[in-house]
Amino acid sequence: MIQFINMLLIGIGAGSIYALMAIAMVLVWRSTRVINFAQAGMALLSTYIGFELVQKTGNFWIALPLAMILGALFSALVEILLIRTLIKHSTSGPVAGIVPIIATLGLLGVIRATIGFIWGNQDIQIQPPLSKVGFKVGEETIALSPMNLLVLLTVVGMVIILGFIFQKTNLGLSLRASAYSPEIAQLAGIRVGAIRTIGWAIAGAAGAAAGLLQTVNGTGAISPDSLEFSLLLTFGFIAAVIGGLESLPGAVLGAVVLGLVLAVVQIYISGTLVFIVAFALLLLVLLVRPQGFIGSKAGRRA
Amino acid sequence: MLKKHPLFTFIIFGVILFLLSNRVDELRVFQGATVAIYVIAIASIILLTGYSGQVSLGHGALLAIGGYAAALSRNEWGAPVWLTFCIAVLAAALGGYLLGLAAARLSGPYLAGTTLALAIGLPSIANQFTILGGEQGLLFDIGTPPSFLGEEFTQYKWFFWIASLAALIAIYWLRNVMNSRYGRSWKAVRGNDVAAELAGINVGRNKVLAFTVSAGLAGLAGALLAMTISTVSPGAFPLALSFSLATGAVLSGVTTLGGVMIGAVTLVAIPEIVDTVVHRFESSESVANNLPGLLVSTLLILTVLFVPNGPVEQMRARHEKRAKR
Amino acid sequence: MSLVIKDLTVDHGAIRAISEVSFTVENGKLSAVIGANGAGKSTLLRTLSGLNKATEGSAHWGDHNLLHGKPESHVRSGVSHVSEGKSVVAELTVEENLDLGALWRRNKKEALESKKQALELFPRLGERLSQRADTLSGGERQMLAIGRALMSKPNLLLLDEPSLGLAPLVVEQIFQTIRGIVDSMGVTVVLVEQNAMGALKIADTAVVLNLGRVATSGSAADLIADPAVRAAYLGY
Numbered sequence: 001m002i003q004f005i006n007m008l009l010i011g012i013g014a015g016s017i018y019a020l021m022a023i024a025m026v027l028v029w030r031s032t033r034v035i036n037f038a039q040a041g042m043a044l045l046s047t048y049i050g051f052e053l054v055q056k057t058g059n060f061w062i063a064l065p066l067a068m069i070l071g072a073l074f075s076a077l078v079e080i081l082l083i084r085t086l087i088k089h090s091t092s093g094p095v096a097g098i099v100p101i102i103a104t105l106g107l108l109g110v111i112r113a114t115i116g117f118i119w120g121n122q123d124i125q126i127q128p129p130l131s132k133v134g135f136k137v138g139e140e141t142i143a144l145s146p147m148n149l150l151v152l153l154t155v156v157g158m159v160i161i162l163g164f165i166f167q168k169t170n171l172g173l174s175l176r177a178s179a180y181s182p183e184i185a186q187l188a189g190i191r192v193g194a195i196r197t198i199g200w201a202i203a204g205a206a207g208a209a210a211g212l213l214q215t216v217n218g219t220g221a222i223s224p225d226s227l228e229f230s231l232l233l234t235f236g237f238i239a240a241v242i243g244g245l246e247s248l249p250g251a252v253l254g255a256v257v258l259g260l261v262l263a264v265v266q267i268y269i270s271g272t273l274v275f276i277v278a279f280a281l282l283l284l285v286l287l288v289r290p291q292g293f294i295g296s297k298a299g300r301r302a
Numbered sequence: 303m304l305k306k307h308p309l310f311t312f313i314i315f316g317v318i319l320f321l322l323s324n325r326v327d328e329l330r331v332f333q334g335a336t337v338a339i340y341v342i343a344i345a346s347i348i349l350l351t352g353y354s355g356q357v358s359l360g361h362g363a364l365l366a367i368g369g370y371a372a373a374l375s376r377n378e379w380g381a382p383v384w385l386t387f388c389i390a391v392l393a394a395a396l397g398g399y400l401l402g403l404a405a406a407r408l409s410g411p412y413l414a415g416t417t418l419a420l421a422i423g424l425p426s427i428a429n430q431f432t433i434l435g436g437e438q439g440l441l442f443d444i445g446t447p448p449s450f451l452g453e454e455f456t457q458y459k460w461f462f463w464i465a466s467l468a469a470l471i472a473i474y475w476l477r478n479v480m481n482s483r484y485g486r487s488w489k490a491v492r493g494n495d496v497a498a499e500l501a502g503i504n505v506g507r508n509k510v511l512a513f514t515v516s517a518g519l520a521g522l523a524g525a526l527l528a529m530t531i532s533t534v535s536p537g538a539f540p541l542a543l544s545f546s547l548a549t550g551a552v553l554s555g556v557t558t559l560g561g562v563m564i565g566a567v568t569l570v571a572i573p574e575i576v577d578t579v580v581h582r583f584e585s586s587e588s589v590a591n592n593l594p595g596l597l598v599s600t601l602l603i604l605t606v607l608f609v610p611n612g613p614v615e616q617m618r619a620r621h622e623k624r625a626k627r
Numbered sequence: 628m629s630l631v632i633k634d635l636t637v638d639h640g641a642i643r644a645i646s647e648v649s650f651t652v653e654n655g656k657l658s659a660v661i662g663a664n665g666a667g668k669s670t671l672l673r674t675l676s677g678l679n680k681a682t683e684g685s686a687h688w689g690d691h692n693l694l695h696g697k698p699e700s701h702v703r704s705g706v707s708h709v710s711e712g713k714s715v716v717a718e719l720t721v722e723e724n725l726d727l728g729a730l731w732r733r734n735k736k737e738a739l740e741s742k743k744q745a746l747e748l749f750p751r752l753g754e755r756l757s758q759r760a761d762t763l764s765g766g767e768r769q770m771l772a773i774g775r776a777l778m779s780k781p782n783l784l785l786l787d788e789p790s791l792g793l794a795p796l797v798v799e800q801i802f803q804t805i806r807g808i809v810d811s812m813g814v815t816v817v818l819v820e821q822n823a824m825g826a827l828k829i830a831d832t833a834v835v836l837n838l839g840r841v842a843t844s845g846s847a848a849d850l851i852a853d854p855a856v857r858a859a860y861l862g863y
Contacts, residue, residue, distance in 0.1 A: 187714065
């Protein structure tokens with residue numbers, strides 16, 4: 001029983017952070033039809049900035065929103081400087097499809113090298129702001145610490161705020177219309193270019209939150225070639241694809257499903273199998289239900 | 303001359319290379335072997351991306367299959383060296399075939415993400431099987447050069463000879479494949495799936511075939527890579543290797559095999575150049591660690607922005623334009 | 628205010644889509660642009676709304692240069708374009724589609740007024756406000772697209788084949804509504820149509836495009852009477 005509860009807690013906890021990453025990838029995909037393979041790199045940069053801010057302010061909960069704002073600005077800058085140029089120079093032919101992929105990979109390389117220049121290549125530790133010892137229920141310690149709980153609540157809060165922005169505000173309506181049908185949005189008077197940049201900015205903020213929360217929730221260590229962030233990218237991507245890549249609720253659902261499946265594997269089978277299972281799940285979804293749990297059929301297959 | 307007597311040109315080129323290897327020091331010989339390996343690996347990506355329109359960010363995984371297959375066949379069955387390379391090619395091609403079955407149904411970004419996931423997860427997959435030796439990996443020893451080559455003939459020169467010969471044969475063979483019926487139908491597929499299908503080309507089967515052949519070449523490169531470092535381990539095929547190969551392919555230009563040397567030489571030269579710079583200016587360790595990555599990545603971004611088809615194709619297009627005028 | 632187009636030429640790569648097209652539409656009039664498939668009708672509208680770039684020539688709506696700037700800025704100058712094929716966002720609800728057209732407007736009171744007006748014009752939309760647009764019938768979608776354009780309070784409305792794929796009865800209804808928009812709101816309309824007869828019947832003036840050039844133009848009544856036009860486009 002306690003094992004089952006732990007499985008749920010671990011799964012939802014991990015899933016909530018994948019959800020932020022998946023949301024970031026979905027937002028970028030919807031606004032510019034680019035899978036941003038530098039998303040984790042950008043999150044890593046924001047996490048380093050968050051680390052500096054924690055040092056300066058001494059308070060994680062001040063550093064987090066500041067890092068998110070800076071992450072948003074950086075992401076907007078990337079859209080304006082790199083992605084716009086890319087779209088302007090876009091060619092047809094076999095390379096057209098791979099150009100954005102390669103460009104974001106290049107960006108990832110630049111970000112990693114820059115981090116290495118500034119902060120060095122050794123691990124840096126961020127102190128968790130809260131205890132990471134699990135709560136006690138009767139005699140048993142469960143897999144939920146005050147830190148875990150607060151991370152979970154923060155993510156839930158962010159998802160609710162995002163959901164509100166998307167469903168209830170004019171900005172959200174512009175973002176959705178521009179994503180589904182840029183031409184009609186343009187004809188309706190929406191400045192689609194600016195909306196794209198905003199989409200990237202929100203993605204940058206979500207990625208920054210994912211990076212920082214993942215770090216304080218996990219080992220607390222970051223380095224320029226952090227494997228943890230590569231995995232964050234992969235799991236975020238898998239969650240986004242499971243959810244259909246077009247839909248924000250889908251991304252959240254995909255992330256929670258992925259988190260739970262991996263928790264089942266980790267607790268009942270073996271921790272070393274986690275990645276293989278995630279990869280198999282990705283292939284399974286892509287081949288059996290390529291439009292994801294939530295999503296339309298178009299544009300998925302080659 | 304290349305157009306008229308390709309085989310002759312390749313042989314001449316090979317002879318020049320072998321003569322050259324006698325004149326330079328050990329480090330250069332080793333770098334030459336690395337260039338040859340990169341040539342094969344990059345050609346395999348060019349084949350996949352440029353000729354069949356598919357993307358792979360996880361070619362390192364296919365190289366790993368080749369490396370492990372070669373090492374296993376040597377260690378377990380004591381296979382002769384030439385056979386280990388053949389087994390590496392076949393094993394990787396099989397892996398590529400399976401991956402290709404899935405890949406043929408995925409469009410660009412999905413395929414990129416899936417192959418990327420494979421490359422990231424590779425170490426954890428390799429660690430699953432005790433026969434693969436876990437983190438330490440396996441030894442892969444091809445033995446000393448045959449005695450008739452003389453006392454002076456070093457191990458690195460032997461590596462260089464094998465790698466160069468393999469690269470020459472692979473590129474020559476690939477060049478012929480490209481000009482064959484298959485090559486032409488691959489080109490048709492990358493341009494426009496619908497048009498190719500209407501012309502009676504089985505698009506799906508072609509993509510799988512392209513993936514299989516590409517993987518086979520990658521497997522060969524993987525076995526050669528394992529040979530030069532005498533081991534195979536998850537750490538020998540990091541994510542960075544997959545990225546480097548994709549970078550090399552883009553720098554070479556994915557639409558033609560002609561520029562394949564550009565990417566391979568750049569990948570080997572950049573760390574060398576950085577090393578020189580660092581020594582000259584006595585820069586810090588962090589420069590030495592990060593400058594290569596920064597240079598390669600910046601080069602990559604500039605290339606996709608301004609010469610997305612690669613330098614060779616760019617020059618050819620410019621030449622044609624001028625000729626028209 | 629009038630729409631003045633002079634020697635407008637548009638290329639799609641190496642192909643010349645329209646060539647030296649000139650015509651004028653007076654304020655508050657309905658002008659039909661008719662012609663066969665591929666005559667360049669849609670390209671003409673897409674150029675006027677800023678979606679396509681012109682190669683040469685000029686096009687002005689009053690003082691406003693239509694060949695300059697993006698579609699979103701034309702909308703702010705009172706030019707609305709309903710593109711071909713029921714230009715609604717399928718994934719959004721009816722109400723969201725309508726609201727979309729007025730998002731840029733600062734004066735929210737006026738925007739609300741426009742919405743009331745649009746819903747009076749198309750009461751059917753009022754019954755389906757919370758439905759997704761892709762659950763609507765073809766006619767309803769066309770109404771929604773026009774309604775969305777009206778939300779931007781246009782004084783020049785560019786309509787691309789509103790009758791496409793609709794049942795004859797619905798077409799009749801849509802055409803009457805369009806005439807009504809011209810008469811009661813004073814909006815100037817350029818109506819691109821394959822359904823030449825229907826369009827000519829409600830139009831004040833008309834332009835016939837053939838292979839990207841103006842074949843003939845004049846008052847709609849004259850064109851209906853013109854034997855050449857009858858033979859080529861009206862089918863009798």
